[in-house]
Amino acid sequence: MTSTTVVLVHGAFADASSFAPVVSELLDAGLPVLVPAVPNRSLIGDAEYVAAVIRRIPGPVVLVGHSYGGAVATVAGTEPNVVGLVYLAGYALDEGESLAELQGRFPDSDLAPALRYAPFPAGNGQEGTDVTVDVDAFPAIFAHDVDPARARVLAVSQRPLAGAAFTEKATAAAWRTRPAWGVVAGADHTINPDVERFGYARAGMTVIELDSSHLLMLSHPRQVAAVIREAVDRTAV
Numbered sequence: 001m002t003s004t005t006v007v008l009v010h011g012a013f014a015d016a017s018s019f020a021p022v023v024s025e026l027l028d029a030g031l032p033v034l035v036p037a038v039p040n041r042s043l044i045g046d047a048e049y050v051a052a053v054i055r056r057i058p059g060p061v062v063l064v065g066h067s068y069g070g071a072v073a074t075v076a077g078t079e080p081n082v083v084g085l086v087y088l089a090g091y092a093l094d095e096g097e098s099l100a101e102l103q104g105r106f107p108d109s110d111l112a113p114a115l116r117y118a119p120f121p122a123g124n125g126q127e128g129t130d131v132t133v134d135v136d137a138f139p140a141i142f143a144h145d146v147d148p149a150r151a152r153v154l155a156v157s158q159r160p161l162a163g164a165a166f167t168e169k170a171t172a173a174a175w176r177t178r179p180a181w182g183v184v185a186g187a188d189h190t191i192n193p194d195v196e197r198f199g200y201a202r203a204g205m206t207v208i209e210l211d212s213s214h215l216l217m218l219s220h221p222r223q224v225a226a227v228i229r230e231a232v233d234r235t236a237v
Contacts, residue, residue, distance in 0.1 A: 002059045003034040004083065004232045009050055009076075011067025012040060013092075013142070013217075014154070015132050018066070021221035022228070031231060038072060039127075040161045041170040043099070047075035054079045062231045063174075066217060067191065070199075071099055077174025085178050086228050089185035089214050090201030092172040100166045102213040105196055108143050112198045113202040118165065128164035145212060145219040154215075158230035159168045166174060175203040181231050182207045183216060183224060190214035206230075 006026055008019045016035040026033050036053045040225035050072055054061050060083040065073030070090020082122050091099055107223050114137040134142060138155035139148065146154075182200030184193055186209045193209075200207045210220050210225060217224045 002237055003032055003218040004060045004062055004236060005034060005059070006058050006228055006232065007050070007061050007063050008033065008035045008040065009055060009063065009073050010035070010038055010133070010159075011065075011069040011071035012131070012165075013138075013158040015159045018215065019175070019217055020215045022225050025221055025225035026228065031129045031229070031232060037120055038069065038159075040068070040159055040165070041133065042162060043075065043165045044159045044171060046072045046165070047206075048102040050076040051079050054082060057081065060227065060235065060237050062086060062202070062235060064088065064228055067091070067214065068099070068165070071170065074172065074174055075170050076202060078172045082174065082178060083237060084231045085175055086179040087180065087196070087200065087205070088210075088224060089183065089188055089191060089196055089216055090199075091191070091195070092175060092180070092182065092203050092205070093173065094202070095176075096169050096175045098169045101169075102199065103192070104195045106192045107201065110183075111191070113121050114138075114141055118160075120162075122162075130160035131163050131166075132158050132160045141214070143213050143215045144189070145187070146215055150155070150218070173203075179231075179235060180205040180233050181227050183227055185212045185214055187211055188214045194234040209226050
């Protein structure tokens with residue numbers, strides 16, 4: 001049996017360290033893990049970057065996406081060695097669908113009024129827009145069940161998402177051809193949980209729901225790791 005590598009894709013306003021407790025759980029279980037730093041500059045560009053990382057892995061991959069990372073995994077997950085997908089409070093886009101379009105099906109969460117916008121140089125004389133979350137609002141919106149000391153550090157160390165990523169359309173939907181698992185954050189104030197439920201149901205995923213904030217991998221690392229391990233076991237080749 002070939003060992004499966006778990007690739008964890010972080011979301012917007014976060015970085016690879018947001019998976020730290022889950023990484024520890026998976027490593028303790030003897031699983032190879034890789035957590036790339038996603039540029040968060042564009043949905044297609046980010047998916048191409050993650051796909052390039054996956055192509056360097058010689059064996060099968062279970063691809064895990066949190067939040068915006070779920071959208072990235074939806075596109076990057078068509079790489080031939082991806083054998084399964086796991087969505088954590090994630091966007092399970094369909095081909096030709098954008099984040100804005102999927103979110104637009106449902107009432108806004110508490111995130112929208114807390115977003116802050118700032119210009120950044122996008123190269124070739126062009127200007128992009130960085131999107132972050134108001135620092136004071138971040139703990140309540142993202143991490144109400146995470147240790148407050150940790151939440152305040154996360155609030156001031158956000159990895160911005162370029163505004164263009166919200167309207168880019170997915171060029172593929174890997175869940176159409178791979179088995180997928182979805183974890184709903186039932187107490188999510190960042191993404192309306194109905195966005196997660198809808199995407200997961202449309203994809204025919206195996207679904208569990210946790211009474212969790214958006215950062216479920218920090219507040220419920222053992223349960224999240226258990227879902228990932230199930231995906232690995234069920235897709236073993």
